[in-house]
Amino acid sequence: MPKTIAEQLAAEAKGLTFHELPPEVVHEVKRLVLDTLGIGFGGYLSEPSQIIQSLIKEINGPGESTVYVSGLKTSCLYATLANGVMVRYLDYMSGCYLTKEAHHAGFHSESIPPILAVGERQHSTGQEVITAIVLAYELLSKVFDSMGRTHAVLDKRGWAHETRSPWIMALVAGRLLGLNEGQMANALSIAGCFTLELGILHAGKETLTMARNLRFPYGAYSGILGALLAQKGFKGPLNVFEGHHGINEVVAGGEIDLEKLRQPRKDWTILYTWVKNFAAGGHTHGPIEATLTLVKEHDIRAEDVAEVRIKTNSYTYQIMADPATRRYPKTKETADHSLYYATAVAIVDRALGPEQFSDEKLQDPTVQELIDKVFVEPEPKLERFSYPGIAEIITKKGEKYRCEVLHPKGLPMNPMTDADVEEKFRSLARKFMDEKQMSQITDTVYNLEKLDDIGKLVKLLVIPGQIS
Numbered sequence: 001m002p003k004t005i006a007e008q009l010a011a012e013a014k015g016l017t018f019h020e021l022p023p024e025v026v027h028e029v030k031r032l033v034l035d036t037l038g039i040g041f042g043g044y045l046s047e048p049s050q051i052i053q054s055l056i057k058e059i060n061g062p063g064e065s066t067v068y069v070s071g072l073k074t075s076c077l078y079a080t081l082a083n084g085v086m087v088r089y090l091d092y093m094s095g096c097y098l099t100k101e102a103h104h105a106g107f108h109s110e111s112i113p114p115i116l117a118v119g120e121r122q123h124s125t126g127q128e129v130i131t132a133i134v135l136a137y138e139l140l141s142k143v144f145d146s147m148g149r150t151h152a153v154l155d156k157r158g159w160a161h162e163t164r165s166p167w168i169m170a171l172v173a174g175r176l177l178g179l180n181e182g183q184m185a186n187a188l189s190i191a192g193c194f195t196l197e198l199g200i201l202h203a204g205k206e207t208l209t210m211a212r213n214l215r216f217p218y219g220a221y222s223g224i225l226g227a228l229l230a231q232k233g234f235k236g237p238l239n240v241f242e243g244h245h246g247i248n249e250v251v252a253g254g255e256i257d258l259e260k261l262r263q264p265r266k267d268w269t270i271l272y273t274w275v276k277n278f279a280a281g282g283h284t285h286g287p288i289e290a291t292l293t294l295v296k297e298h299d300i301r302a303e304d305v306a307e308v309r310i311k312t313n314s315y316t317y318q319i320m321a322d323p324a325t326r327r328y329p330k331t332k333e334t335a336d337h338s339l340y341y342a343t344a345v346a347i348v349d350r351a352l353g354p355e356q357f358s359d360e361k362l363q364d365p366t367v368q369e370l371i372d373k374v375f376v377e378p379e380p381k382l383e384r385f386s387y388p389g390i391a392e393i394i395t396k397k398g399e400k401y402r403c404e405v406l407h408p409k410g411l412p413m414n415p416m417t418d419a420d421v422e423e424k425f426r427s428l429a430r431k432f433m434d435e436k437q438m439s440q441i442t443d444t445v446y447n448l449e450k451l452d453d454i455g456k457l458v459k460l461l462v463i464p465g466q467i468s
Contacts (some may be wrong), residue, residue: 002237002255003260003339004037004185004239004240004241004242005239005240005241005261005262006184006186006188006189006192006233006238006239006241007181007185007209007238007240008241008261008262009139009167009185009188009261010171010174010181010184010185010187010188011181012139012179012264013071013135013139013171013172013175013184014175014176014181014184016131016135016138017131017136018127018128018130018131018449021130021131021134021268022268024042024271025074025134025268025270025271026130026449028270028271029133029134029270029429029448030130030342030446030448031275031418031421032094032112032133032270032273032275032443032444033096033112033133033445033448034102034421034422034425034441034445034446035093035109035275035421035424035425036087036093036094036109036112036113037068037425037429037441037461038424038425038426038427038429038443039086039087039090039092039093039109039427039428040068040069040083040086040087040113040461041068041069041428041429041431041432041461042086042090042092042354042428043085043086043088043089043090043412044068044070044086044432045071046085046086046089046090046211046213047210048089048210049082049086049089050087050453051084051210052081052082053070053072053082053267054148055345056074056081057072058080058298059077059078060074061074061075061077061078062074062075064121064262065078065079065080065116065117065118065120065121065457065458066118066120066455066458066461066462066464067079067082067083068082068083068086068458068461068462069432069462069463070462070463070466071462072465073213074082076118076121076224077221077224077225077228077307077429078116078118079113079117079120080114080117080118080217080220080221080224080351081214081217081218081221082091082271083114083116083117083217084110084114084214084216084217084220085213085214085217085374087109087112088110088213088214088215088216088217089145089213090109090279090336090345090354090357091279091280091281091336091337092276092278092279092354092428093107093109093110093276094107094108094109094273094274094275094276095107095108095109095273095274095276096108096109096140096141096269096270096272096273096274097214098154104250104311106178107216107313108137108140108141108270108273109214109273110162110165110220110247111133111137111165111168111169111172111216111220112215113217113220114172114173114217114220114224114240114314114453115129115132115136115172115173115176116129116426116458117196117224118172118173118176118177118224119132119176119390119454120454120455120458122176122177122178122415123453123454123455124176124453124454125451125452125453125454126447126448126449126450126452126454126457127449128454129176129451130448131175131232131284131452132172132175132176132409132448133270134268134270135171135172135175136169136172137269137270138169138170138268138269138270139168139172140164140165140168141265141269142260142261142265143168143261144164145260146256146257146258146260146261147252147255147256147257147336148204149317154186154273156378158196160201160202160215161199161318162197162215162216162219163196163219163251164219164275165215165216165219165220165223166191166192166194166195166219166222166223166226167188167191167192167223167247168221168223169191169219169222169223169224170184170188170191170192170222170223170224170226170227171184171188171223171227171228172223173187173223173224173226173227173228174188174227174230174231176350177227177231177398178229179227179230179231180398183227183230183231183431184227184230186226186234186235186238187223187226187227187229187230187231187236187240188226188229188236188240189226189235189236189237189240190225190226190229190230190234190235190236190237191222191223191225191226191227191236192236192246192247193236193237194222194242195219195251197215197218197219201215202215202319202337205322205324205325207325207329207331207334207336208331208333208337209329209331210331210333214458215269224419230382238272238330241256241258241261242258243251252437254301254348256366267406268341270413271412273412274410274411274412275410275415275416275420275421275424276410277289277408277409277410277416277420278352278353278355279336279352279353279354279356279357279428280336280337280342280352281320281336281337282387283312283316283319283320283337283339283387284316284336284337284339284342284352284389284406285387285389285408285409285410286312286385286387286388286395286406286407286408287310287311287312287316287339287342287343287376287389287405287407288342288343288352288389288408289347289389289391289408289409290348290389290390290391290403290404290405291308291310291343291346291347291349291352291389291391291393291403293391293403294391294393294401294402294403295346295347295350295393296350297401298393298399298401300347300393300395300401302344302347302348302366302369302370304395304397305347305370305373305393305394305395305396305397306373306394306395306396307373307375307394308343308344308351308370308373308374308375308391308392308393308394309375309376309377309391309392309393309394310339310343310346310374310375310376310377310389310390310391311326311376311377311379311380311389311390311392312339312376312378312379312382312388312390313382313383313384313385313388314378314383314387314421315380316339316378316387316389317376317377317378318339319337319338320376320378321338321339321403323340326338326339326340326341327340327341327371328340328341328368328371329341329360332357332359332362335357335362335364336357339374340371340374340376341355341362341367341371343374343391344367344368344370344373344374345361345364345367346369347393348364348366348367348370349361351438353427354428382406385406385407385408386411387408388402388404388406388407388408389404389405389408390402390403390404391403399424425437425438425441425442429441432463434461438461440460441457441460441461444456444457444460445457464467
């Protein structure tokens with residue numbers, strides 16, 4: 001009897017070995033781990049992070065995994081939620097592409113916190129963790145590829161692309177837990193039965209809320225839970241993808257190319273990773289880079305501006321520029337998905353980092369006044385690019401300046417250097433630690449394959465005195 005898709009994916013997940021990974025793949029994992037840890041530090045003080053840690057203290061759990069910064073000990077499930085929310089909060093995490101043509105396949109770096117949480121529980125080696133991260137990237141991209149390389153299949157059904165996270169994290173967690181192929185297939189099947197993430201968490205016509213910070217972490221939590229249940233002998237429907245009212249029929253309306261799920265991947269998609277240069281929704285990056293280029297090159301101040309015209313592709317316009325929900329954002333989560341706000345605050349502060357999304361900045365009268373001068377429209381010639389932007393600034397003196405950015409910094413065709421990634425990490429970590437600790441973390445990450453227990457890295461992420 002032929003294997004089900006769940007069984008085939010489990011075999012693929014179980015079969016990958018560290019020694020198959022090319023050196024450039026291993027190095028990219030290290031860059032992404034360092035980037036993700038820095039982003040986690042940046043989100044530690046956020047309200048969603050503090051709420052979840054407060055809840056963890058009440059319900060606790062076995063002290064098998066660590067919450068970053070505070071050092072709070074809890075279960076790998078709760079650590080997945082706490083650390084995952086920290087990483088998601090700033091919207092600064094890296095994305096992944098399926099091919100060199102730059103089809104966005106999701107923010108796969110969000111798989112790193114759950115992998116570290118389970119790895120710490122299992123005392124996994126650095127090589128095991130590196131392999132698990134590569135596996136997460138490959139399988140998340142594989143499922144995305146089977147859906148046509150766009151968000152369209154899930155978007156039109158009102159679902160978000162993190163719908164995939166329970167399925168894949170069940171396999172990745174199962175591998176770290178030492179499950180056999182049968183148990184891993186059951187882990188995926190269990191998690192797959194309870195898939196649900198509504199598009200209201202990212203829709204362009206809705207105000208975004210704290211709940212969006214749980215998008216990937218909650219799915220990862222479900223996947224890990226499925227793996228832990230399968231380890232105990234719990235079983236799920238192994239035809240969860242192709243079966244009647246299974247994933248393909250219910251989640252994707254029959255539009256998954258099931259044969260693509262059966263075929264082994266032939267590429268290392270982790271090499272086509274996008275490391276973000278700005279702490280905002282990715283679709284703002286082209287327009288913001290163009291805007292900042294003009295502001296800095298021509299020394300344009302907020303008080304000089306008469307009008308700003310932003311052009312981008314239609315998808316970006318749809319989710320980042322709806323005037324009813326994006327022009328005057330009331331929440332941080334909406335602000336980092338607003339081209340109006342992001343453009344205005346970038347002109348005022350000449351930057352777009354975490355500091356530009358504080359409550360005080362959202363209410364800044366100078367920013368609010370400038371928002372009224374920002375206009376966004378779709379541009380047909382930008383349709384074939386990911387995250388492009390054209391910025392035109394007209395000053396009160398009648399001067400007109402224009403800049404076009406087709407491949408913003410951080411994309412695979414315009415990548416961040418190692419030095420860029422390290423500086424980004426330090427910019428986020430230095431509020432909590434000194435140069436010595438930052439260097440220890442950096443050195444440990446760059447030698448990750450030599451680590452005999454990933455817990456040694458996690459221990460370095462704790463800041464004494466932070467836990468209440």
